[in-house]
Amino acid sequence: MGEGKQGAAMVVAEMPKGLIAQLQNPNPIAHFKVKYKQLEDGFRVWLAKQSLPVEAAVVTATSAVQGAAIGAFMGTLTNDVSSSFAPPPNAAVNPEAMASLKQAQALGGGPFVQARNFAVMTGVNAGISCVLKRIRGKEDVQSSMVAAFGSGAMFSVVSGMGGPNLAANALTSGVFFALVQGGIFQIGQKFSKPPADDLFYEKTRSMLSNLGLQNYEKNFKRGLLTDNTLPLLNDSALRDVKIPPGPRLLILDHIQREHDLKGARRGSG
Structure with a gap:
């Protein structure tokens, strides 16, 4: 029990002060956007x-x-x-x-x-x-x-x-x-075609835009995390490019939902 609290405290300690304040007093619009996106993803998985x-x-x-x-x-x-x-x-x-x-x-x-x-x-x-x-x-x-x-x-x-x-x-x-x-x-x-140097980040850009995390696109480019690496992403890789815990969780959850959606489509086919 003590280890769990200690681990949670370590995660909170890693968060920037602005993110902690945002979690304590969440923006209702951002909260609604995340909830709507989760509902939409769930509906797409069911429909597939x-x-x-x-x-x-x-x-x-x-x-x-x-x-x-x-x-x-x-x-x-x-x-x-x-x-x-x-x-x-x-x-x-x-x-x-x-x-x-x-x-x-x-x-x-x-x-x-x-x-x-x-x-x-x-x-x-x-x-x-x-x-x-x-x-x-x-x-x-x-x-x-x-x-x-x-x-x-x-x-x-x-x-x-x-x-x-x-x-x-x-x-x-x-x-x-x-x-x-x-x-x-x-x-x-x-x-709608992006510049030639951005062709490797089309899916990444779309994902971050849907999650409201556009500011972290530069982190992906800095770490050369291209579209081909999206299925391979884990918490450690996102941590290495200095993406905070909150956005890391949203990104990993989105990737898992996309994986489940593709699996559902293959199963229905």
């Missing part, structure tokens, strides 16, 4: 263990809910301008005029209309992306464009923009969404 249909259904549903919330908010900003679009006199006998009216209403609808439209777009996109990632084992521009095509086609159907030529307009919308998404993906890939 599920079958493909279950994972796709959960991802589609959660993304649709998020999209609906965004759409409802945007719909409140438009103040339902669709109500100001009155049917033209010959709408009943002019399918093209009615189709144009439907398009205007779909793009300028109120909260409920936009919530439905965004829920379909984001849900279908996320669901298709999830299936393709599980099957292909990667995310690339082809998968992104296929998912965008599906979301664009479904948006055309549910929003009423299809008009009399439903299939043709759904195809056109899908192709348009796919081209736009493909261009955005390529631009994002181009501008």
